[in-house]
Amino acid sequence: MVGRYQFIYLCVSWVEMVPFPPEPLSFKYLWDITNKVNVMQVEDKQKLRKRIWGVLEDNDHLRTSKSCFGRIPNFKGAYQAAERLRKTKEWQDALTVFSSPDSALVDVRRNALVDGKVLVMATPQLKEGYLLLDPGKIRGQEEIASTIDGAFQLGERIKSFPQVDLVVEGSLGVDIQGNRLGKGKGFADQELAFLKQEGVIGAKTPICTPVHPRQIVSLVPVEAHDEGINMITTPEMVIRMDIISLVDFHV
Template sequence: FKMSEVAARRLIETNIFQKAEVVFVCPDSPQRPIREAVIRMEKTLIMATPKLRKGFIIIKPRSVPKGLEWKASTIRGAFKYGKLVNIPEVPIDLKVTGSVAVTLDGARLGKGGGFSDLEYAILRELGLIDDSTPVVTTVHDVQIVDYIPMTKHDVPIDYIFTPTRSIRTNVKYEKPKGIYLDELDKTKIEEIPILRNIISYKLRNRKNYNSAY
């Protein structure tokens, strides 16, 4: 979106960003400047691979040669300079997501694929994120709307950064506690290996729990 770098800079200058050591950033182009800042400031960057089909990418501090931070912050560059992992295995201090629209009470509308919410659910199941982990987004001012319907798997936004404003939302929604099996599409499960593994584990545990009572 227009002036996305200005919105990114608003986030980068905040205490929540400055203090974060491990930052999860979506692979969308408006958030590329944020990924670059994470690399330049020698923080740990975690990204999801497109549609989560190859898991996650982790770029550790000082793993990118000086002068190549911009390149490493692109999707192609992240594959080159980062490491593919099924599980990031490090607690996340801040999650940055892209949005099509948001509201001042924390509701968010994504592109429709549900991958941002699924990323959160997986990270929650793995114990790498919790209710206290800030979830933030950068958008243009015109992307702030009055109402967006939310379901139990939708992840609300704690902070919104636009080219002109920094907003702490008045969140009235609970964050998802993990993966909700009843709301998952079967095709999506088959296409994402880490999701299959987590669900298989959950189902085994559920079966063991039920058989014990």
């Protein structure tokens, strides 16, 4: 018989034969936050940012010794979250992947190039616009090209935007309704708004954010200009907003 948490997992993951993760606590955490018993209660955005940064640093959830305050966290498990995304149909169907320049997404960018996908990357703070990396031109240099310095070295400025099949944005926090919390500068919102304005993404384009489970909170406060996401990957699971909307967590 399928248990309650396993049933939730089957519903929200829409898995392509993804095994149950070894830590059942991850599912309890997901269940708890939907019932608002998560320790990170909804506050104003800046208080919520400080809470998440503190939780990640205090519990050794970062891949680097550098403080994550003021940044999109480079979290432990980012590689596994990228590999989880790599196994999805959305990834496998995508010919062109867009990525923000966050360090937490370096594995996503490398995977895109290794898998032969065209990579479009936003430059830090959008100061230099957007770069395009053609996997056919950098074969064998994917590791370097996935970094910010390498992307500037091996990529080229975009003159005409290609159609984007999958968007991957870094996040500080996210909820399972698809609301996203950034570091407070608005760059991801600008990126997504620009892609929509250019007509290279649409309402059905997958917009994914890979995060540590502790970055998933009860509810992210939103404002009119905030852009949302429709897919989350963690090291253990895939969560799709269109599937989760069909599940009543309060039964």
